[in-house]
Amino acid sequence: MASPTDPRDEPGGPRLSRRAVLGLGGGLAAVGVAAGFGAGRVTGAPTAAVTDDAEGTYPFTGAHQAGIVTPAQDRLYLAAFDLTTTSRDELVELLRRWTTIAARLTQGLSAGPFGPASGPYDAPPDDTGEAADLSPAGLTLTFGFGRSLFVGTPGPDGTPGEDRFGLADRLPEGLVALPHFAADDLDPARSDGDLVVQACADDPQIAVHAIRNLSRAAFGSATIRWTQLGYGRTSSTSTAQRTPRNLFGFKDGTANVKAEETDALAEHVWVPASDVDASSEWLVGGSYLVARRIRMRIETWDRTSLREQENLVGRTKGEGAPLSGGTEFTEPDFAQEGRGGAPLIAVDSHVRLAHPTSNDGVRLLRRGYNFTDGNDTLGRLDAGLFFLAFVRDPRTHFIPMQTRLSSQDTLMEYLTHTGSGLFAVPPGIPEGALVLGDDGTPVTTDDSPFVGQQLFA
């Protein structure tokens, strides 16, 4: 291992050597490594694009974790983990390993050398290999902590959970147990978890490869609790992105908070110092991730008239314009009346109930994906929307809105929530804080930073 170098010490940042990750000779290494950690975005994929040639990478480090305001990539693989260890030290070690691997993978490197670089040939490769010839595909990895990490899981009889890691007094106030909502039919095997990792990329093989290698590195400390594959991002997080469609065939996320709206991000997404007491200062600059697996009654929807569909949503199906007129980005005019004095946008329509004017001005940064998980025993599609939102505080930014929607929104007739998770998402590792060896691997010492480190300070 070469001596540590700080990428900030070298003008233009370091050039990572491919040599040390080759192991087995040319042609096998990951591509697109000509970018230093902490450098500005090097190349990217402003629109959804999967190509063998794209070398898009996003920096792993920054004030906030990547994968939140990053222009939404087109594919998702999200995994929730439960810890099998009860050792705080092992938890920290796991987060250190994950940091190292995530810093490498997001820059287009392998999880580790293919074939032990200097060790015996008779050991498993450090990387599972299936991403070897692929581009980084804009991979981001975003880490979060579930409520059970802090206070364990209550027993069925209501007995309190166990504080396994001495973290109970660091529980952020917003990391509540979500209440039951009207449309909930939650499967515990698709809900909650101690840890979450959101992998987004423009190639599903890249996202799956990342989770697989992180899961492998967790062996002995944590196991996967549930996972969700998603495709066809259902929100834009940048004004440069086209508004996508959900499986109801409607444009979704027109009013989403976008990366370019710095003030709105500060108001609605990032946890500010003013929100927290001393115990949860570690979360400042972070966010909360709300994950909801929303199954759509596709077959029923498909037999609904166009008029009914548009009235339920409150927008036209083609253009996505509010029924009060205009084009997609025209503000809805909820007061406008049609024949007989009824509002053009129905009072129980989705667009009205989800609009900031119905929610004390609250806006969400949504980052959801469509999912299709095969068919149920009746041949019906098990498909829908995997809702992901990053919010400043779920008590103000999700619970009131979902309470209203689940009880009043007529669209709910076609929706069932089948999975749920809420996670505190720590801030990022500051630019330049990761010290890299010349093989691109962060050099970890007792002092080196890792994702979520603030929680353990």
Added chain:
Amino acid sequence: MASPTDPRDEPGGPRLSRRAVLGLGGGLAAVGVAAGFGAGRVTGAPTAAVTDDAEGTYPFTGAHQAGIVTPAQDRLYLAAFDLTTTSRDELVELLRRWTTIAARLTQGLSAGPFGPASGPYDAPPDDTGEAADLSPAGLTLTFGFGRSLFVGTPGPDGTPGEDRFGLADRLPEGLVALPHFAADDLDPARSDGDLVVQACADDPQIAVHAIRNLSRAAFGSATIRWTQLGYGRTSSTSTAQRTPRNLFGFKDGTANVKAEETDALAEHVWVPASDVDASSEWLVGGSYLVARRIRMRIETWDRTSLREQENLVGRTKGEGAPLSGGTEFTEPDFAQEGRGGAPLIAVDSHVRLAHPTSNDGVRLLRRGYNFTDGNDTLGRLDAGLFFLAFVRDPRTHFIPMQTRLSSQDTLMEYLTHTGSGLFAVPPGIPEGALVLGDDGTPVTTDDSPFVGQQLFA
């Protein structure tokens, strides 16, 4: 509806009008329709590529169905259907509807007008809408018939199945009930089916949209029996394509039959007139589709040494070269010996047992995909290879090889076959045989062709 016109009558083929499919105004119609049916390939995706701008379409018509030698797209959604009707006429009507929809979808049109073009607004849209803004993404739709379509499903006590459609005497000899293989642990809910539709595209939303709309058109006649999503094609079907990797991290399909190998296709893929008797003449120019859901023991594999992995496969993990030396496309030298006189490529290695020299010269056209279907209750990945192969006759081109592999190939220790299907794939609809109205919709009369029509002649 305009009067039928034969696209062959017009130089350069017709330009399909977008107008009639718009229904709701501009911006909603499918894109990439500037291509006539039966025209040569217009634009395409020679390498895996998903972009919002690609307008790649493949012709729906031709001597063979598309989706067999078509350069393998990067995503798959395959659905097996069971018929709920017992009416031969309804079966034919279903195939006619599917032909119309497939001819439209593969050319980038919607399944039907969004919002009834001339009908009442208070009817469901003819297309579900979620592909409205997307490119055709190289969509192909390939149709096949299962053994149960001809002879029904035998009862658990061995009683013969029912010939519901008067097709028993048209059963092709090769459409056998596959024998039990050593590594089989088949789930009936993931196996067989009366009909199959393979949707391949470079965007999963396009493939899922196609199956969804075909499924919708089958309402009352057929229901989905099982489906499989796949990504990261694990074979190349064109010499222009890079060899992809499976979830073992190895290159897969190096020796695949490629579209460019016309003689090999004739020898190994297409059903020749010399193979069939009068009852199955309808299958000449068609093929057989073998589908096998092969779960990989990922976690166990990941703990196996590199040496062991390479010995099991018989190739290097990095380059994919045979262990006898050379590069990926070097022919394996099975006679070459290493230290102690043992063959460099083990006698029970996958590459040796799957090689044509071990299989009477047989080669397959493989078209498989990786799959990841979440995790089992132990947190292990439910992932692997969805094996698809098109062959001239499964009795010579699949059963002997699989019998040998499942009993001798040491790689089988890491594999379980969990689903299986065998389907007869009829030939294509000849170029120019589909008569199109000026909205791009095939004009169906009692005489107009449909997929599988030969079976009913």
